[in-house]
Amino acid sequence: MLDATDLKILDLLQQDARTANAEIARQVGLVPSAVLERIRRLEKQGVIEAYTARVAPKALGLPLVAFITVRVQERLGSTDTARQLAKLPEVLEIHHVAGEDCFLVKVRVADTEDLGRMLRERFGRIRTIKSTRSTIVLETVKETSILPLKEPG
Numbered sequence: 200m201l202d203a204t205d206l207k208i209l210d211l212l213q214q215d216a217r218t219a220n221a222e223i224a225r226q227v228g229l230v231p232s233a234v235l236e237r238i239r240r241l242e243k244q245g246v247i248e249a250y251t252a253r254v255a256p257k258a259l260g261l262p263l264v265a266f267i268t269v270r271v272q273e274r275l276g277s278t279d280t281a282r283q284l285a286k287l288p289e290v291l292e293i294h295h296v297a298g299e300d301c302f303l304v305k306v307r308v309a310d311t312e313d314l315g316r317m318l319r320e321r322f323g324r325i326r327t328i329k330s331t332r333s334t335i336v337l338e339t340v341k342e343t344s345i346l347p348l349k350e351p352g
Contacts, residue, residue: 203350204237208234208241209241209246209247214345216250220234260309261308261309263307263308264336265336266306266336268296269328269330270299270331271302271327271329281293283325284322287317289307
């Protein structure tokens, strides 16, 4: 169970994972050792999954974002297609969805030519994929991995 202090610590770490324990302690009203103990507990419980650096995609020549709906032909419950898609470095997210399509896949590539090549050469090698439909992003208004945190109770 997360209390208000845990939520405040999580909020601070989501904003900047490099925030020093002493600064977190100052903001939540605890001593640094107590903050470190709480963070370690949150890591052990799997609440904090990882610490990462957010890299600017354009700086790496990957400005184009596309969402691809994927229909597959495989037995219900099989994860073969998802595992194969997950191996592709351009694939950032894979979501198993309800409805006519099976997966919603988010990719980042250099341009439309690169997208077409990826679909033909990489997705095309996955035999269980029956069809795809791509939507190219013209502008990203908001993109975040920061989760909304609610007070307990």
